[in-house]
């Protein structure tokens with residue numbers, strides 16, 4: 001018997017929610033996620049005294065207990081409403097309900113260029129005062145992956161190759177990607193992260209629709 005926690009296919013869910021219901025959820029959970037994001041930065045930056053730290057801890061635990069009273073048992077998955085509105089709200093890079101996400105708001109131009117202007121706070125630090133290299137990889141994985149989707153070739157990341165050309169500061173940054181070419185079932189996408197002075201990290205990604213999804217797509221076309 002399949003288990004929704006371990007069988008990825010069961011986490012692609014068509015729940016038929018209306019756009020109005022989805023918008024209500026965005027309006028409810030978006031601000032909650034922003035508050036938790038503020039909390040993460042405040043936890044890192046606070047210099048208040050011990051009693052206030054202990055009081056804050058108790059309040060955070062109380063909030064967590066309220067939210068856990070009724071909760072899904074595992075990942076959020078990817079869900080679609082009745083109109084096709086897609087919600088990857090658990091996504092670590094751009095999930096509406098994921099306070100770990102910077103978050104990214106990714107846009108695609110008519111010519112297929114996919115891009116985002118975003119801000120990295122102190123919680124994304126690696127080297128002193130600079131962006132963690134793994135966080136750069138997270139962002140580029142998402143932006144390049146969305147570019148593959150926009151090009152009509154969605155897929156899992158098979159290979160992501162990065163070149164860290166110069167240190168990436170924290171703060172205001174820009175990432176973008178362009179579809180390069182298809183090589184059989186592999187979509188090749190290239191992109192970068194830049195600060196105001198230029199490119200910090202270059203990336204090339206190979207995105208592949210998993211075999212099970214290719215077979216399902218072929219079966220539905222044949223049917």
Ligand SMILES: CCCCCCCCCC(=O)SCCNC(=O)CCNC(=O)[C@H](O)C(C)(C)COP(=O)(O)OP(=O)(O)OC[C@H]1O[C@@H](n2cnc3c(N)ncnc32)[C@H](O)[C@@H]1OP(=O)(O)O
Nearest residue numbers: 141145154155156157158159184185206208209210211213
């Ligand atoms: C359904 C869409 C979902 C979109 C979600 C986007 C989320 C954001 C991006 C991510 O974070 S994805 C998470 C990180 N990636 C993974 O966890 C992927 C784990 N690996 C896999 O699931 C499979 O290995 C993979 C889908 C990448 C390939 O499996 P397949 O069974 O489809 O590969 P197959 O053996 O049929 O090979 C097809 C072609 O791809 C090539 N290939 C396979 N794995 C590769 C790889 N890892 N890198 C580069 N090329 C690869 C393979 O050589 C072959 O090339 P040729 O057609 O030229 O012969």
